[in-house]
Amino acid sequence: MTFDSRQVSPLRPSSQKIVSTTNGNTTPVIGEGSLTLTDTLNLDSILVVPSLNYNLLSVSQITATLSCIVIFWPEFCVFKDIQTRQMIGCALMADGSEGEKKKSKIWLWHRRLGHASFGYLKKLFPSLFAKSDISGFRCDICELAKSHHASFPLILNKSPSPFMVMHSDVWGPSKVPTLSGSRWFVTFIDDCTRMTWLCLMKTKDEVNLLFKKFHKMIETQYNAKVRVLRSDNGGEYQSSDLQKYLEEHGIIHHTCSNTP
Numbered sequence: 001m002t003f004d005s006r007q008v009s010p011l012r013p014s015s016q017k018i019v020s021t022t023n024g025n026t027t028p029v030i031g032e033g034s035l036t037l038t039d040t041l042n043l044d045s046i047l048v049v050p051s052l053n054y055n056l057l058s059v060s061q062i063t064a065t066l067s068c069i070v071i072f073w074p075e076f077c078v079f080k081d082i083q084t085r086q087m088i089g090c091a092l093m094a095d096g097s098e099g100e101k102k103k104s105k106i107w108l109w110h111r112r113l114g115h116a117s118f119g120y121l122k123k124l125f126p127s128l129f130a131k132s133d134i135s136g137f138r139c140d141i142c143e144l145a146k147s148h149h150a151s152f153p154l155i156l157n158k159s160p161s162p163f164m165v166m167h168s169d170v171w172g173p174s175k176v177p178t179l180s181g182s183r184w185f186v187t188f189i190d191d192c193t194r195m196t197w198l199c200l201m202k203t204k205d206e207v208n209l210l211f212k213k214f215h216k217m218i219e220t221q222y223n224a225k226v227r228v229l230r231s232d233n234g235g236e237y238q239s240s241d242l243q244k245y246l247e248e249h250g251i252i253h254h255t256c257s258n259t260p
């Protein structure tokens with residue numbers, strides 16, 4: 001089994017779709033192929049399993065397929081033809097238990113440092129990474145915790161000219177009042193330009209008066225007409241006084257609840 005599909009050729013679909021790992025999980029097989037290790041060692045039916053950290057060789061399978069025996073020494077192993085006892089291959093231990101210790105230390109530091117990136121850990125502890133490449137480390141917690149929400153799509157149906165549509169909302173009460181005693185504010189946001197006016201209030205019912213003032217200011221300063229006021233269903237926008245004012249000035253009131 002290999003994690004790297006470039007090591008096999010040709011890559012073809014495999015009848016085996018998953019393999020089980022020692023922790024009981026299953027992981028997908030994306031294909032299979034052949035691999036030539038040496039002139040005398042050619043392996044067929046290599047499964048490509050991208051989630052593996054190492055390439056794995058089944059000793060029982062290789063002895064059956066190649067009619068060979070495998071002898072292990074502490075630091076190396078040899079492959080011999082079963083009939084001739086001629087050596088057909090050998091392998092040296094590359095990254096044994098020492099490598100595993102370093103790997104578990106890297107994971108320990110990853111968790112100790114609040115899931116620091118492996119690239120950063122490699123700078124801090126270069127000796128731990130002597131043989132391990134950072135691409136071999138994949139942390140599920142990091143991937144889940146650092147993923148982002150899908151963003152709102154960019155909406156292009158903005159008003160064509162300033163002040164046609166004004167958005168308004170009220171916020172408060174704040175725990176701490178301002179020096180002038182205000183604990184609320186109301187915003188007026190122009191849909192076209194996103195220009196925002198923010199007015200402080202001592203009570204919520206000042207919205208009525210503040211909108212009238214704001215509306216007059218727009219007319220005088222910018223010679224513009226407000227056509228639509230858009231707000232939530234908040235009571236401060238439902239006062240009969242404000243409703244009457246909007247009607248008199250031909251302003252349509254859009255209300256939308258639970259919508260950002």
Ligand SMILES: [Zn+2]
Binds near residue numbers: 110140
């Ligand atoms: Zn992590």
